[in-house]
Amino acid sequence: MEIFGIPAQALYGQLALGLVNGAFYALLSLGLAIIFGLLNLINFAHGAQYMLGAYVAWMLLSYLGIGFWGALVVAPLVVAVLGMALERGLLRYLRDVDQIYGLLLTFGVALILEGLVAQSYGWSGMPYANPLPGSVDLGFMRMPMYRLVAIAISLVVCLAVWIAIERTKLGAYLRAASEDADMVQAFGVNIPRLIMLTYGFGVGLAGLAGVVAAPVYQVSPAMGSNLIIVVFAVVVIGGMGSIAGSVIAGFGLGLIEGLTKVFYPAASTTVIFFIMILILIFRPSGLFGSTR
Amino acid sequence: MTSSTSLSASRGERRITRRRRLVELGLFAAIVLALMLASQMMNPFVVMKIMCFAMFALALNLLMGFTGIVSFGHAMFFGGGAYMGGYAIKAFGWPLEAGILLAAAVAALLGLGTGVLAVRRHGIYTAMVTLAFAQMLLFLAIQAPFTGGEDGLQSIPRGYFLGLLDTRSEFQLFLTTLILFVAVFLIVFRTVHSPFGQTLKAIRENEARAISLGYHTNRYKLAAFVLSAALSGAAGAMKAVVFELASLTDVSWHTSGEVVLMNLVGGIGTMLGPIAGAAIIIGIQEFLSGIEDWILVINGVIFVVVVIAFRRGVVGEAIGSLARREGR
């Protein structure tokens, strides 16, 4: 069977790959959106923290024999704790200066993390064993089991985070504080702690994405910095700070990228940036962004 | 957080007097002398590298320091200029100055396209948008047939500069770089102190007020963006000739970050800060050239330290302490 002159299997295959990429875009831009909403910070270290998640998973497996499912819990926690220490130790002191300094500081942190990991493990990638080999027959195509699970994990986590933010008390604090943190603090909520936890949670999501990514891609020091800039474009397209926008744009752009790979492979690395340009021209605040 | 707390330079800078301009020019002359001396005492290519990056940093500072626009993608102009100039010189056999002019022109066009979209957003948005644009250019450079892919555009020939200086000679290559460096400095200096530059500063301090005074601030910001891009392109082309190479590194986000770091270390919004910053960062890299993996870590640490403790940079702190002493 062919669709627009493309074998259906190839099309489905690329769409599936696109969804896998989209799963990571969504997880990463979701974390960025949560952090941006409350801290007004573009967390440049997000890519490095994603990379760190993958390395922690790799280390857990290599040194302690803790497998993928264990790492899926432990590694994000490790990344979150390190993130909270960063917030507590450094980012906190930038709250009253121009937001650009937060970007610069986290840029520096990204360089440090990337350099340290490269120093310890080298620049070349290391494989992480696929915890779920084999494939599933979806009726119209066969899909590697693990990739299906990766998409599912991302979807479930994104949905759970969305529900937690929209439907729980803590989520209400987060939404309210993103609008007016002083007011919420005047009600007796410990905003400095909420900020620390929120940053930890956001980068924990990046760490989680890193663990999920480890079996799909190689574990390498540069895996995060290459990805994060694309994710920034995804965030600009989705609308800064919009939770739903980041998830929808993440998966959607992953799919579009997959399609581009089928129909015009040369543009597959740049298509998201082209879309970003169109968005900047026609809807500068992003698809789901408010003008602020 | 008010707009006046943005990347504004020290307050003393605003009260800059005629005398202080002369001091700046005098210090710059001393720097030129020091560079000439240094080229005799150490590897002249290091000095030339410092000058190329100082030009690049000066160009960015026009935007970051004097207009308040933070570009995190300036490597696209620098690297774009390096490829363009290098290619024109290598493939078409153009003379050096023509290659540099072409690089500046192409970078200016690129800056126009990027700037139109970037100046519509503010602060960190601009930073993200410019970063994304630069990454797009990086991907295009990887694919484009003439860039040489991972290897880069190699063995760019050194020819005559203005028909006078034969850049195959190390000394004359140095002189050529120095002439361009002085030219770029004077262009930035002149721009900053012109009525146009004063308007840019007014926009930096308080854009809303500039708008209410009837300025089309976006046009001014765009003009600054284009000029900054053009100068960055020229710096990139010069760098390509000095090292006979234009590579993907020149377009990468690492380079964009590095030039921001140079400004930050030297002092955002000061005339001499970018030069000091370029010298410091390149100096550290040369000093550590045996252990290159650490450069990333060291750059990162410098970012963190400067942002936390030292936001005015070396030159900014110096001006600040001088101003305090005068005030007493």
Next chain:
Amino acid sequence: MTADTAMLSVRDLHAWYGESHVLHGMTLHVGRGEVVTLLGRNGAGKSTTMRAIMGLMKKRSGSITYEERETITLPPHRIARMGIAYCPEHRGIFSRLDVQENLELPPVIGADPLTLDRVQAMFPRLVERRHSPGTKLSGGEQQMLAIARILRTGARFLLLDEPTEGLAPIIVKQLGEIIASLRTIGFTILLVEQNFRFASGFADRHYVVEHGRVVDEIAAGDLAAGSERIRAYLGV
């Protein structure tokens, strides 16, 4: 009211917005169960005083004691947890929360809070509109919501910053009744008001604020004599 029996005592309070010095030695006292107003022109420093009491002014000095405990160094959430609640001039209703969420947002911080049912009984309109986004309410409804949500926290001391601003006379009248009833059930209230006639209905005392300090104090009983002075201060 003397300093030693006061529930809240502010002494020689200074506060700054960046470089600009806005409070110049504010001193005032509020006794348990009192309703006290701060009168004064725009920019006199009334709202800043409230923000400083709440700990929301980053740069402040002097002394603020609440139930004999010094709060000048405490962050806002610690001050709030001592039993002080704040309703700002801009009302602070969150647009991303619906009315019910806005109402239930502030954590309970004191013993013996008003129950949600009781608060809703005082403000029936909020029940009708409980699923609307907070900022889709009318100005009067937003003001009601802003007051309602701090009543169910158990705070005993309320800082109300110009609750009547921009509201229709009928709503202002309702607000007056609500504040008077809050007083009868034991709340202590510090109120910023430009509408002197509104405040005179239920306030025990009035402080007149000018240039960041208290320049006069008028007891409710002295009103006849005082209104002449107040008119001079407010320039009305």
